[in-house]
Amino acid sequence: MRLIVLVKQTLTTEARIALNDSGGIEDAKIKKVVNPYDEFAVEEAVQLREKGVAEHVTVVTVGPESAVEASRHCLAMGADEAVRIDDSEIESTDSFSVAEVLGAALKGMEFDLLLAGQVAVDDNASQVAVRVAEILGLPQINVVSKIELGEGEVTASREADGQTEVLTAKLPALVTTDKGINKPRYPTLPNIMKAKKKPLTIKSLSDLGIAAPTPKVKVVAHTLRPAKQGAKIFAGTPAEAAAQLAEALRNEAKVI
Amino acid sequence: MSQDVFVFIEAQHDAIRPVANQVVGVARSIAEARGGKVVGLLIGAGLEGLSSDAASIGVDRLAVVDHAALATYSAESYTTAVVGALEQQGGGPLFFGNTSIGKDIGPRIAHRLGQGMVSDVVAIEQADDKPRFRRPIYAGKAFCTVEVQEAEYVVSIRANSFPAAEAAASPAEVVPVEVNLDPATFKVQVKEVIERDAGQVDLTEADVIVSGGMGVKGPEGFEMLKPLAEVLGAAVGASRAAVLADFIHPSHQVGQTGKTVSPNLYIACGISGAVQHQAGMSTSKCIVAINTDADAPIFEIADYGIVGDAAEVVPALTEQLKKLLA
Ligand SMILES: Cc1cc2nc3c(=O)[nH]c(=O)nc-3n(C[C@H](O)[C@H](O)[C@H](O)COP(=O)(O)OP(=O)(O)OC[C@H]3O[C@@H](n4cnc5c(N)ncnc54)[C@H](O)[C@@H]3O)c2cc1C
Numbered sequence: 001m002r003l004i005v006l007v008k009q010t011l012t013t014e015a016r017i018a019l020n021d022s023g024g025i026e027d028a029k030i031k032k033v034v035n036p037y038d039e040f041a042v043e044e045a046v047q048l049r050e051k052g053v054a055e056h057v058t059v060v061t062v063g064p065e066s067a068v069e070a071s072r073h074c075l076a077m078g079a080d081e082a083v084r085i086d087d088s089e090i091e092s093t094d095s096f097s098v099a100e101v102l103g104a105a106l107k108g109m110e111f112d113l114l115l116a117g118q119v120a121v122d123d124n125a126s127q128v129a130v131r132v133a134e135i136l137g138l139p140q141i142n143v144v145s146k147i148e149l150g151e152g153e154v155t156a157s158r159e160a161d162g163q164t165e166v167l168t169a170k171l172p173a174l175v176t177t178d179k180g181i182n183k184p185r186y187p188t189l190p191n192i193m194k195a196k197k198k199p200l201t202i203k204s205l206s207d208l209g210i211a212a213p214t215p216k217v218k219v220v221a222h223t224l225r226p227a228k229q230g231a232k233i234f235a236g237t238p239a240e241a242a243a244q245l246a247e248a249l250r251n252e253a254k255v256i
Numbered sequence: 257m258s259q260d261v262f263v264f265i266e267a268q269h270d271a272i273r274p275v276a277n278q279v280v281g282v283a284r285s286i287a288e289a290r291g292g293k294v295v296g297l298l299i300g301a302g303l304e305g306l307s308s309d310a311a312s313i314g315v316d317r318l319a320v321v322d323h324a325a326l327a328t329y330s331a332e333s334y335t336t337a338v339v340g341a342l343e344q345q346g347g348g349p350l351f352f353g354n355t356s357i358g359k360d361i362g363p364r365i366a367h368r369l370g371q372g373m374v375s376d377v378v379a380i381e382q383a384d385d386k387p388r389f390r391r392p393i394y395a396g397k398a399f400c401t402v403e404v405q406e407a408e409y410v411v412s413i414r415a416n417s418f419p420a421a422e423a424a425a426s427p428a429e430v431v432p433v434e435v436n437l438d439p440a441t442f443k444v445q446v447k448e449v450i451e452r453d454a455g456q457v458d459l460t461e462a463d464v465i466v467s468g469g470m471g472v473k474g475p476e477g478f479e480m481l482k483p484l485a486e487v488l489g490a491a492v493g494a495s496r497a498a499v500l501a502d503f504i505h506p507s508h509q510v511g512q513t514g515k516t517v518s519p520n521l522y523i524a525c526g527i528s529g530a531v532q533h534q535a536g537m538s539t540s541k542c543i544v545a546i547n548t549d550a551d552a553p554i555f556e557i558a559d560y561g562i563v564g565d566a567a568e569v570v571p572a573l574t575e576q577l578k579k580l581l582a
Pocket residue numbers: 036037179468469470471472494495496497498509510511512513514515525526527528529530531532533536546547548549552564565566567
């Protein structure tokens with residue numbers, strides 16, 4: 001069984017977000033990492049291979065040259081092969097465009113299970129993986145905390161509002177991972193060295209035989225979360241502070 | 257294409273979810289700008305009762321797909337049903353709540369229709385022409401405003417970010433829609449659905465949330481939060497650390513991997529305010545922090561704070577609120 005994992009490089013979640021001169025997100029000096037939810041997907045795939053349920057794990061990334069670090073990280077975690085599709089020809093990396101590119105790339109690849117994160121922590125879209133499943137006609141199980149691979153099918157538990165659903169999908173299928181499904185490993189030094197010898201292919205849109213997709217939505221502005229004045233702190237004994245707080249909630253904030 | 261605007265009306269436990277009323281309100285402002293009507297889409301099985309409720313939440317027309325194969329939700333069957341109904345009703349922009357279902361099928365529907373989608377919208381900046389929507393990115397540390405490029409698109413909105421539509425004076429016309437669904441072709445089977453918390457206010461839709469973290473020290477700490485929640489008519493939330501420590505069931509978790517909430521009032525008790533927690537609650541209108549550590553990051557996004565032991569402050573606050581709200 002062959003597995004493919006969709007991996008996006010994102011800014012580390014600890015980053016302080018600031019705007020640059022052209023009004024975009026300043027990312028020059030910020031550490032880049034594998035999107036945390038994709039790391040869960042990679043770990044799950046590597047574990048399935050280690051258990052002998054799967055034979056081969058390929059990670060696929062659409063991103064700039066610097067995203068090669070994300071590919072390398074996944075190879076060092078145990079993926080067998082990485083593909084990076086260069087995004088420099090893509091006009092706007094909206095979810096539609098990225099999904100179209102990934103869809104085109106995956107059409108030429110053989111796999112039984114597609115794994116991805118439930119959301120990318122930078123754009124907070126939760127769209128790309130599901131769109132790819134639609135392009136390829138794959139059934140999907142989203143936001144899962146447990147996966148079991150069987151003969152020609154995958155069973156997974158999904159957290160939904162107010163309920164847990166256990167679903168079985170025919171392979172090939174898409175499963176997106178939630179936190180808590182596993183503990184992603186830290187690559188060891190020997191594995192980092194070994195990763196350097198694993199195949200890492202770079203493809204352009206023309207290699208995929210497609211033109212740059214026309215974006216369906218465009219970002220027109222970024223704004224930072226308005227800085228709060230800093231909390232108004234109430235001092236005194238617990239009873240005194242609580243009385244002032246209750247008063248403020250009622251008469252100032254008017255929320256109760 | 258018509259000028260109309262469509263709303264997926266989500267129901268749970270045989271009741272329309274409050275977020276659906278908010279989605280109708282948003283769709284109304286877009287429909288006014290386009291000069292069209294608001295059309296509700298109600299999907300499921302055995303919908304007689306729900307249809308009459310849904311016809312009164314402020315839509316101009318209600319399209320109903322009532323089919324035995326839709327008794328249990330699945331992305332596969334619901335996508336087909338929504339797309340079928342939308343196309344038969346003339347097509348147009350489609351609005352969802354950014355709920356589990358909205359996230360599961362919104363992008364799938366958008367792609368089947370070759371459309372763009374804007375997820376987790378918290379504000380509309382421009383309703384006519386090329387609509388512009390604002391949405392949180394980077395765990396709520398920033399926002400981006402996006403413009404849709406085409407006349408038809410999909411949007412999901414964050415619960416509690418917009419007011420509910422006004423209920424209709426008289427119920428809307430109900431139009432049954434037939435969609436071809438053959439369970440024999442389905443690639444996904446629902447094996448089991450484990451319900452939780454039936455009857456309780458859903459966290460994502462609560463007006464007030466009282467949340468606990470490691471600082472409440474244990475399951476007893478959450479027992480202490482209950483009377484406070486009760487006086488405020490609040491739902492109880494939790495940090496991931498509290499969930500992992502088995503203080504409370506995972507369904508209460510707020511944050512990036514838990515629920516995204518946006519209540520009028522969020523009271524964080526003994527929660528440090530890690531970015532992943534903030535990702536789920538930073539758009540709350542008023543945030544209160546109770547924490548022994550004056551430097552805890554939660555105070556950076558809080559409106560009000562008390563530096564102190566939750567075990568002392570929470571009961572004191574409960575008492576004061578009882579007096580004030582009596
Ligand atoms: C990919 C990823 C996803 C995550 N998703 C989530 C998520 O969805 N939700 C989430 O919450 N976290 C999430 N986390 C975890 C998050 O990073 C934090 O670890 C977690 O939020 C911490 O919970 P806490 O504030 O309860 O605990 P702590 O960080 O331990 O903080 C406890 C706080 O209580 C205070 N305190 C101690 N004693 C008292 C007292 N007597 N009275 C009052 N205050 C007291 C302390 O000063 C401290 O600020 C995620 C992490 C990762 C990596």
